[in-house]
Amino acid sequence: MIDDEFYTIASRALKENRFAKTIQVTGIAPTGLGPLVEWTASKSLDRKAKDPERLHSAPATAVLHVLSRTLAFRWRTGRPHCPIDWETRLSREFQDVVPWPPSVGPGWFWLVEGAADFLSQRMSSTRIVTHEIKEKYGTLRWEISTSNFSPEVDGYIDCIDILSGFICEECGAPGEIQTIRGRTRCRCLRCTGAAI
Ligand SMILES: [Zn+2]
Known part of the structure; x- marks a missing residue:
């Protein structure tokens, strides 16, 4: 379920952070995006x-925020x-x-969708040009340029790069680099077994 995925991906993405074990899911709020995991730490x-x-690196709380958003898109229709x-x-x-179809697997659909939704909302204040959306060495690379430096845009891109290393590119379940x-x-x- 959504909270299991949140815990598994969060614990892998933040495994070097000894405070990661203080993360607690406090609820799942229905929102316009989908069911949003709420948490404390x-x-x-x-x-x-x-x-x-x-x-790439990003603050742990930013990674969790983007993870919660990504899972809201993933679990939006059940x-x-x-x-x-x-x-x-x-x-x-x-x-x-997203000027052309991204060159990544379907398991990253919700990562890309959540990011596209976020970036398109920022277009009114920052012009964003996408150069490439691809997989490289197992993680998602979204190459952009912006009309002005936007820490929140750069930060979101860093978070999806980090999270893609812990989300199966084939199916979107929690995964690991191999x-x-x-x-x-x-x-x-499961997808590793199917590929061998
Ligand atoms: Zn999979």
Whole structure:
């Protein structure tokens, strides 16, 4: 269920943060986005989290905020189901920030959708140009340029890069980086079994 996914992904993404075990889900609020996981944690939690390659970092609380948003999109209509036309749907609905179908697997649909929704709302104050949305070394890379420096836009992009290292690119369940047939991929156990 949504709270299990929240706990599993959060504990993996923040495994180097000893305050991660203080995270408690306090409720799941119905919102316009979908069911939003609400949580509390020790104030000391707010240290940097890093992606598996250690290229990007963001405050732990920001990572949890983006995770909660991503899962709201994923569980919006009950049991997660990725629409068959998800790539074209994204580029149609968010054409300003997703100008062409992203080159990633369907399990990252909700990460991209949540980010596209966030970025498109920021377009009124910051012009955002997407250059690429792709998978590299197992994580999601969203290359953008902006008309002015926006810490919240950069921060959101860092968070989805970090989270993609813990979300299966095939199905969206909690996953981990592994080497499959010589390639670095983020997969859950079930999808790893199917690929071997
Ligand atoms: Zn999977």
